[in-house]
Amino acid sequence: MKYKIEKNTVQETLILPLYSRKLCTELYPNLYRDETAVRLIDQIDYDFSEAEKNSRSLMQRFGALEVAMRQHDLAFEVRDYLKSHPNAAVINLGCGLDSTGRSCDNGSCKIYNLDFPDVIAVRNELLPAGEREENIPCNLNNTEWFRKIDSSNGAVFFASGVFYYFLTEQVRELVRGMADAFPGGVLVFDAANRTAVKMIAKTWLRTAKIKDVGAYFAVSDAKSELSPWDNRLQVSSRGYMLGYSDLKDPSVSGFFRFLAGVGDNGMKMQIVKIGFGGKL
Numbered sequence: 001m002k003y004k005i006e007k008n009t010v011q012e013t014l015i016l017p018l019y020s021r022k023l024c025t026e027l028y029p030n031l032y033r034d035e036t037a038v039r040l041i042d043q044i045d046y047d048f049s050e051a052e053k054n055s056r057s058l059m060q061r062f063g064a065l066e067v068a069m070r071q072h073d074l075a076f077e078v079r080d081y082l083k084s085h086p087n088a089a090v091i092n093l094g095c096g097l098d099s100t101g102r103s104c105d106n107g108s109c110k111i112y113n114l115d116f117p118d119v120i121a122v123r124n125e126l127l128p129a130g131e132r133e134e135n136i137p138c139n140l141n142n143t144e145w146f147r148k149i150d151s152s153n154g155a156v157f158f159a160s161g162v163f164y165y166f167l168t169e170q171v172r173e174l175v176r177g178m179a180d181a182f183p184g185g186v187l188v189f190d191a192a193n194r195t196a197v198k199m200i201a202k203t204w205l206r207t208a209k210i211k212d213v214g215a216y217f218a219v220s221d222a223k224s225e226l227s228p229w230d231n232r233l234q235v236s237s238r239g240y241m242l243g244y245s246d247l248k249d250p251s252v253s254g255f256f257r258f259l260a261g262v263g264d265n266g267m268k269m270q271i272v273k274i275g276f277g278g279k280l
Helices: 010-027 035-043 049-054 058-084 117-126 143-148 168-181 194-208 222-229 254-265
Strands: 089-093 110-115 133-137 155-159 186-191 233-239 270-276
Touching: 010 035, 010 049, 010 058, 010 117, 058 155, 058 186, 058 254, 058 270, 110 117, 117 133, 133 143, 143 168, 168 222, 168 270, 222 233, 222 270, 233 254
Parallel strands: 089 110, 089 155, 110 133, 155 186
Antiparallel strands: 186 270, 233 270
């Protein structure tokens, strides 16, 4: 029996990123694979005809490459942290139906998936928590969830496509709170400059009738802009299209590599890594 998701519901917002990860797997199998996304698409009762039609467009295919590289880069940083903290907590902030935590599972870490209650309700049906895993319903800005994370052996947090929808002040307060609660931990997330955020936000901002795009979180130079938030923060960043891979794969055209460079350099599309000072 398939899990039915209706159009024009909050649950529908889970479909596009999930379909994008399936498309990545089909188009760029040497760069990124998400077999869970492929499986889940088959388990969901939803009219995918529009998504399938859009997937044939050039920009949609480049968008799939963006998603592939973003997930690849975040997973790289999670695995890198687990090399020195094998029993750490791995926390997916705004998880949706993403299975990156599981793909990074080393057999001893603890995995936490956090999102709004209605999202976690869907996740519990389609991706019920496994061994050493917990799905936590919460609002990320209400930091009561901090107490549910066992960070005694370290903590690596990652957020994929999440902070574009946060006000700058919300991200700053969250990061400061995490520095207090999780010394020795690391947060990694994707970000972009103001121009890119305006492009990302143009549809949902119109729907929400929000006029002040400038209040939303955007970054050009992560180290100089975010380090002043708190003197405990160790901030670095890498371009997220070409910062972790040269994209010299037969599946990626020269034109897409050119666009990737524009994204990294012109739009400042980047993976930001923030270390919280202090020893475990």
